[in-house]
Each structure stands twice: as C-alpha cells, then as structure tokens.
Amino acid sequence: MKHNKLKPFPANFFWGGSTSAYQIEGAWNEDGKGPSVIDMAKYPEGTADFKVASDHYHHYKEDIALLAEMGFKAYRFSIAWTRIYPNGSGEVNQKGIDFYNNLINEIVSHGIEPIVTMYHFDLPYALQQKGGWSNRETIDAFEIYAQTLFENFGDRVNYWLTINEQNMMILHGDAIGTVDPNLENPKKELYQQNHHMLVAQAKAMNLCHQLIPNAKIGPAPNIVSIYPASSKPEDIMAAYNYSAIRNWLYLDMAVFGRYNTTAWNYFEEKGYVPTILDFDMEVLASAKPDFIAFNYYTSQTVAASEGDGSDIGHTGDQHITVGEPGVYKGANNPNLKKNEFGWEIDPVGFRNTLREIYDRYNLPLIITENGLGAFDKLEEGEIVNDPYRIEFLRKHIEQMQLAITDGVEVFGFCPWSAIDLISTHQGCSKRYGFIFVNRDEFDLKDLRRIRKQSFYWYKELIATNGEKI
Numbered sequence: 001m002k003h004n005k006l007k008p009f010p011a012n013f014f015w016g017g018s019t020s021a022y023q024i025e026g027a028w029n030e031d032g033k034g035p036s037v038i039d040m041a042k043y044p045e046g047t048a049d050f051k052v053a054s055d056h057y058h059h060y061k062e063d064i065a066l067l068a069e070m071g072f073k074a075y076r077f078s079i080a081w082t083r084i085y086p087n088g089s090g091e092v093n094q095k096g097i098d099f100y101n102n103l104i105n106e107i108v109s110h111g112i113e114p115i116v117t118m119y120h121f122d123l124p125y126a127l128q129q130k131g132g133w134s135n136r137e138t139i140d141a142f143e144i145y146a147q148t149l150f151e152n153f154g155d156r157v158n159y160w161l162t163i164n165e166q167n168m169m170i171l172h173g174d175a176i177g178t179v180d181p182n183l184e185n186p187k188k189e190l191y192q193q194n195h196h197m198l199v200a201q202a203k204a205m206n207l208c209h210q211l212i213p214n215a216k217i218g219p220a221p222n223i224v225s226i227y228p229a230s231s232k233p234e235d236i237m238a239a240y241n242y243s244a245i246r247n248w249l250y251l252d253m254a255v256f257g258r259y260n261t262t263a264w265n266y267f268e269e270k271g272y273v274p275t276i277l278d279f280d281m282e283v284l285a286s287a288k289p290d291f292i293a294f295n296y297y298t299s300q301t302v303a304a305s306e307g308d309g310s311d312i313g314h315t316g317d318q319h320i321t322v323g324e325p326g327v328y329k330g331a332n333n334p335n336l337k338k339n340e341f342g343w344e345i346d347p348v349g350f351r352n353t354l355r356e357i358y359d360r361y362n363l364p365l366i367i368t369e370n371g372l373g374a375f376d377k378l379e380e381g382e383i384v385n386d387p388y389r390i391e392f393l394r395k396h397i398e399q400m401q402l403a404i405t406d407g408v409e410v411f412g413f414c415p416w417s418a419i420d421l422i423s424t425h426q427g428c429s430k431r432y433g434f435i436f437v438n439r440d441e442f443d444l445k446d447l448r449r450i451r452k453q454s455f456y457w458y459k460e461l462i463a464t465n466g467e468k469i
Ligand code: BGP
Pocket: 020, 023, 164, 165, 168, 222, 295, 318, 369, 373, 416, 422, 423, 424, 425, 426, 430
C-alpha cells in the first residue's frame, strides 16, 4: 500500500543494538567459566576462534559508555550459561553472577534498557556430553538456569529472550557449530532436540511470569518472508512448505502452543516425529509470550522440489536456502542484489516479514538482529568509513517505518551488531558493528575501540527518534 503520510516511530522506541556473549566477551575460561559447545567446536581454517573475541569481558565499561554516547535506548546481549553454571547445572559460579550484575548495573546507570537473551548458541559442553538437547535433563537444567537469572537479575531486567534462533540451530546447526558431530540420525534427533527446546522455552516463559510478573519475555527466532520463485502453483506450495518448517513451526508453538500442521506432516513423511511425553503439550499450551523478537537479514526464495539431490544447493550458511528433496528447492531471487557473502539484500522483504508476523500473531514485535557484514578498513586518522552499512540500515529502517504505518506494532530495533565481534563462522574480518575493534583474525593488536561513520549516523537517527534517517 502507498501511504501519503508516514506514522512516526513511537515515543520510547527501543533504538539499540545487539551482541551475544560468545561472540563479544572473550575470557572464555576466566573466573570459573566452563566450556560451551562453541568453545569446543572446530572452525574453518583461517578464521579466528571465540577465545578472546572483542574482549568485552574486560572492556565492558568502555563499551557501554560508547553505546550510551550513541544514545542507545536498549541494548540486547546474551548471558553465557557457562559463566553462571560452568557445567550447565549444579553449583552456581558467583563470579559469573558478579560479572553480569556489574554489566547490567552499568547498562542501567546509563538509562539503557537491558534486553537479555538467555541462550545464544552456547550450550554448556558438559550438557552436550550427556546428550545435549537430546537428553530431557537439559530441559531441567535450562529451567534452573532460567530461575537463577530471574532471581538474580529480574529486579533490573524487564525484557527477556528465551533462545536465539532455535530454528537456525535446527536447520543450520552444523554451520553454526551447535550440532553434536556424533549424532547418528541427525535430522530426526534434531527435531527431538527441537521439541525439548520448545518445552524448555515454555517452562522459562511460565517461570518468568511467576517470579517477575512485571517483566516481559518472548522467543527470538530468525523469521523471514519466503517467496515462491514464480507464480507456478507448485512453487507457491514449496514456499508454504518452507515457511512452515522454517518459520511457523517455531512461532505457532511459542504463541499458540501447538505444532504447525504442515510441519507436523513433514515430520510424519520424513520419519522425524519427536517423542512427546505426557504433559509436554499442556506445558506448551500454557506458556504465552508477551512479544515476539526476531532476527531478519534477508528474505528467501524457493521453487518446487525436483525430488532429487538437485534440490540441495549451497550448504554451510545459516542465511542461504539449502533445499530438501520432496519439500522445496532453494532458488535465487533475480530481483535482489547480494552482499559480499552471497546473502540477498531485501529491505522490502523486511516490511513483508513484519506484516506477515503481525497479521499472524498480533503481538508487539522487536527486531533483535538486522545488519550488514563487511570487510571494514581502518584508515589513517582513526577513520572507518562504512557508507554501505548506513545505506543497508537506512533502507531497512525506512521499510520498518512503512510497516509501522501499515499498522504493525513495533517497539524496538536492535541491529547486529552494537560493536564489532566474531562472526558465527567467518571470523572477525566480517564486521557488523557501529564501533570498530582493532584486532585482526589472529593478531589481537590493542583491541582499541574506534567510532565508525555509522556510529555518528546512528547517533543522529536516535536523537531525532528516526526522523533523520
Ligand atoms: C545470526 C546469529 C548471530 C550472528 C548473525 C550474523 O544467525 O544469531 O549470532 O552471527 O547471524 O551471522 P554471521 O556471523 O554468520 O555473519
């Protein structure tokens, strides 16, 4: 729809940015922290691991001061489960609690709203060794961990996100580093793990409402509009299939507490039906999120399956469609340009996605990731020019405002990433932040922080509540 007049961004809109613990903190084995699956995973040769990352653990005061200088209203970060429970369960590590108390105090003292992801890919390795999410004990461990977070930080944290991109861990966990390489029947097992994560999420949402009634909690999947490659009815069916498996399986469960019909049918067809225990469905139906958080980088396009191996295109990236025989085939969208990493750029798709989610679930929305990875360069005079990032974000913010004008309730935008950090599986040269961190793939240099051109642009945008895009 064309609008003659745009609605302004709501007052108190959460302009902010996002990070995750393992990608920014470093200090991977300090102060009692246990190893996570990410610490133990193998990464492609030539890319940095996550051991030092941006060393935020030792720079957090300086980092939060910079976010405050940009005018951040909210900051989305994750808590490392292994700092709180080094073995996933058992003894609490007080130093981990202390670190996040200090971090949250720092954030709050600058008038920034903390938005906390409880679990962002970094499952405690000790739990993985006992079967990880295949083992129902991990549900109990997550519930206890959630309770510890609510009890220790619930007096200052009003916004909670349960699990980051559960759907990407199921669909692309091998690329992310979360899949146990020893799984015998990975796909079937992953949908069993998925079921357990959904139950764990439901329990955490209920617990949050009981223990800190004024707080709000929601899921944080990666949701994007799925386009059919053509108007061929078979292509449209493929888009329905992939939408159900990629998007609605997760949100239908989080919001309505039931399995999406198409996704369930897919489980039956492929032999992936999970074992469901008595009361699981009751727990799932009882839990209600207060909002939906989602990450959006690109739309995806699919065509009808050819029914053979040719359906499987590119593998190894969480934002490029893979395809599955008999279900859908990944396709390029000839209308869209790609970034340097082959991800299609689709700001209008962002508006489409916002509308699709809101029409379906009618809950307030917050974007917890959106952004552009690029090989930024530090120039003489402490200058980092990143006009491509400004352009990317500007176009997405414009479309978000159009979605708001369409009637979608959006209460925040936290692009990826607040500060440079290590990419999920492409090392540190692929940068996303408003703030440059001076290190190379393997040379840690001085890790000093440098404001990029986008820092000043975003600062002004926030100061004008999005009027000056
Ligand atoms: C999302 C993850 C983030 C982040 C982002 C960018 O899937 O939630 O943790 O890494 O993608 O991806 P990448 O780091 O692969 O460029």
